[in-house]
Amino acid sequence: MTNTELKREHPKFSHPQSIVPGVSAGNILESNEPHGVPMKDMWSHQKDHMQLVSPLNRRKFEVLVVGTGLSAGSAAAALGELGYKVKVFTYHDSPRRAHSIAAQGGVNASRAKKVDNDSAYRHTKDTVKGGDYRCRESDCWRLANESVRVIDHMNAIGAPFAREYGGTLATRSFGGVQVSRTYYTRGQTGQQLQLSTTSALYRQIGLGNVELFAHNDLQDIIVYNDNGKKRAGGIVTRNLITGELKAFTGHAVVLGTGGYGNVYHMSTLAKNSNASAMMRAYDSGAYLASPAFVQFHPTGLPVNSDWQSKTILMSESLRNDGRIWSPKKEGDDRDPNTIPEEERDYFLERRYPAFGNLVPRDVASRAISQQINAGLGVGPLHNSVYLDFRDAIERLGKDKIRERYSNLIEMYEEAIGESAYETPMRIAPTCHFTMGGLWTDFNEMTSIDGLFAAGECSWTYHGANRLGANSLLSASVDGWFTLPFTIPNYLADHLNEEKLAEDSPEAQATLAQSQERIDRLMGVRGENPHGPSYYHRQLGDILYHGCGVSRNVEDLKEAITKIRELREDFWANVRIPGEANDMNQVLEYGLRVADYLDLGELMCVDALDRDESCGAHFREDHLTEDGEAERDDENWCFVSAWEPGANKNEFIRHAEPLYFDSIPLMTRNYK
C-alpha cells in the first residue's frame, strides 16, 4: 500500500473498559490516511501516490461487485469503463431496482455556485458536526471535494436535475443547513440518480465489460489465508430462481449492499433490503463499525396493524404547519378533537421554545419516543403522537393546507383511512438510515484484504448521525470517484497473480459452508414452529424499545437477553416450507432473519458498550444538565469496530482513534 511512511501515532489513546460482559479490547486500527498532510488535502495526496495499472493489464483482473445501487452500480460501471473485467451481482431481477431508487429529497454538493457563501469547508464542517465527531474528517473532505463531479457526471449520464428558468441547476436548502446545496429532481432524486447509474451499467453490460448476475443472492465471502493475511478471493451466491449455490472468484470483491435498517422489522427500507452480505463479511473477519448508530425519522407513517408491511416516510415539511402533541394523561383514547387544550402536551414547543416543532430530526424523534415510552402514545397500538393541522387550518384556511400538503394528506388517508383535515395525523419515529457498517480504511478497504465496502453498508462519512441528502452523495462518491482509484491501487500489487480457482479447496469449503447453513435452517423441526416473520417482528419490537431512539443500560441489557432467547427459539423452531433447490422466498427471508438476530445482539452490545451519548446514539445516563446528549471526547473519540470473539457471546472491540484538524471538537445546541 501507499504512504507507509505516513502512519499516525496514538500516544494518548487507550481502550476504555467495557461495561458489557464478554467484550474485550482489540487493536488500534490503521486508517491508512497519509498522516502529516492536512486533512483537507489527504485525498488528493493519496491519489497522487497511488499505484496505477496500465490499460493492457486491466483485463487480467476480475472484480466482483455485489449490488447495483448507487454505490455498487457506479463502482461496477466505472471499473468496466476503465477496462477491468467486472461481474456484478444482485438479488433483484433488474439492476435498476436497488433501494437507492426510493430516496426523495436530494443530493448535496458544495459546488458553491451561488453567493450564499457555501464551500467545501462548510460542507465538511456540516458533515462532521452533524455526525457529532464520530467520523473521519479526511473522508468528509473527500465527500465535499468530489461532490462537484458527482453532479456534473450524473447530469451528463441522464439525471434531469431541476433547472432554474435561466437554465442552470436549481438547488434548495435541506436538513437544517444554512446554505442551498441540495440538488434534486422533484421528489424523486434517488430514482433519477439510480436510473442514470443503471444506464451507465447497462452500457458496460452491452459492451461486454460487465457481466450481470441478477437473481443472485450473496451467501458467503470466500476468504483465504495469504501469507498470514486474510484475503478475499470471491463469493458464494444462491441463484434465487433455481436455488443453486455457486462460487465465483476474482481478484477483489466490492460490497455495496445497502443499509441494515430492516433489522428493526419496520423501517423505510424496501422489503428485501437486508444485512446479510454485511454480516457474512463480519463472520469472515471484516470488522463492523458502530452498528448502534441508526437514524430515525420523526415523521414516519405509524404502524397501525399487524399486517402493515413497512413504514413509509412522510416529508418533514409537515412539521412546518403541524403541531405535535400527545395527551397529558396515559392511555387517553378519546377522540383527539374532544381532548381539551389544557389536557394536551405540545411537548416540542414546551421543551424547545426556540425551534418548537422544527427541531432537528434526532431531537424530534427522541422527544416523540420519550412520550410514547412514557405510555402517552396514541392510536390503536399506542405507538404514535398527533401532528395536528387544526390551528394551521384556522389560521390559513383549509385550501392553503391542501395546497401545501395535499399529496401527503392523501397518502396518509389511503394508508390509514383518516382525513388529516378532520382528525389529527398520527406520526411515529421510524428507522430510516444506518450510519454504522463495515469498517473501512481511507481506501475503503475492509479489514480483509481485497474486500471493499461502499455506500450505506460501510461506516464511512456519517459518524453518529447523517446529514440529510449526504448519503446519495456518499454512495455516488464511493462508487464513481473513490473505488476506481483505490481498487487499481490494490490490484497493482497483484499483477500476474492468478485469481483463486473456482474449484479450489478454499472456494469449495466456503460453498460447503453456505450449503450447511441452508441445510441447518431447512432442517429445523421444533415443537413450536413458526415462520421467519414471527421472529423478525419480535426482534423489531425488542430493538425499537431497547436500542431505539433513546437508550439506557437497563433496557439494553434486557434487550440482549431477550435477543439471545429469541435466537435460541428461532434455531429450535423456525419452519421453512418448500425446498432449498427451488425458488423459495421463505428460505430467503429465514436466512435474513438469522442474520438480523446476530446483528441485533451486536447493535445492543455496541450501544451498551459506548458509554456516552453522541448523535443518534442517545444514552439517557449521559445527558447534560438540560437533558441533551453529552459526548465524552476524553474516552470515546474513536470508532468501535467489532469482531466476533472466540466464543459465543464474546466480542472484540477494535478502535480507530479519531482526529480533527480543521473542524475542532464542539457541542451543538438547539435550545
Add this chain to the structure above:
Amino acid sequence: MKLTLEIWRQAGPTQEGHFETVQVDDASEQMSILELLDHVNEGYIERGEEPFAFASDCREGICGTCGLTVNGRPHGPGQNTPACQQRLFNFTDGQTIKLEPFRSAAYPVIKDMIVDRAALDHVMEQGGYVSMDAGTAPDADTLHVNHETSEYSLDHAACIGCGACVAACPNGAAHLFTGAKLVHLSLMPLGKEERGRRARNMVDDLEANFGHCSLYGECADVCPAGVPLTAVSAVTRERARAAFRGKDD
C-alpha cells in the same frame, strides 16, 4: 372485509398453472393487494405450507418490482397505480379477486406470480444510456437546459420499469417503456449526441422481442409513472428521424 381470492399457482416455467381459491374474512380496506397476499401467505407459512410467490420490494410505488394481474388488469383496478399501492377499498365486501402474473409472450413465468422481465433490460442495454465515462463530464451549469424541457424530460424519465405497459397491451408492445427512454435522453444536453444511434439500436431490439404498437392506449392507462401516451409515437418518430438523417446524432 370478506373476499374470495383466486390465486395463480405455477411451480415453474414449464409446468402447468392453475388458480387456487382462498377465502379471507378478516381483510381490511386499508390493506394493499400485496399486504393482502402477505396476510394470506402468513397463514400458509404458519401452517407449514408453501406460500404464493410474488415480487415486490419498495412497497411505495417507485422500484417497479411489483406487478401482477388483478381481475384481468395489470396492477389492479386503480388507474396509474402500482400493485403495491392498490388498496382494498377499491373492491367491495364479498367480491372475488383474481390474482395472476403479468401475461405477455415476452414475460415467461418463473413461479406463481413472478415473471421474467429481463427483455426490458435488454432493450436498455442496446442504447438506453449516454456514452460518457466517469469524470469526463463538463460543468452541468454551463450546459443550459430550460426549466420546461427539463421537467418534460423528467416526465419520461419517471418510468419505474414495472413492465405493466407490455402486459396491458393486446399486442405485447413495449413502446411506452422504450419511447419514454428515447424522449428522456433526447432532451438531455449530452444525450443528444447519440440520439439517432440510440433509436436505431433500441428499436431494433424492441421489434425483435416485443409486439408492434397499434395505438390501443391501454399502456398509458395502467402506467404507474403516468408516462404520457405520446411517448409511444416517439418510437416511430425517433426511428424515422434516425433513418432519414443517417447519422449517429
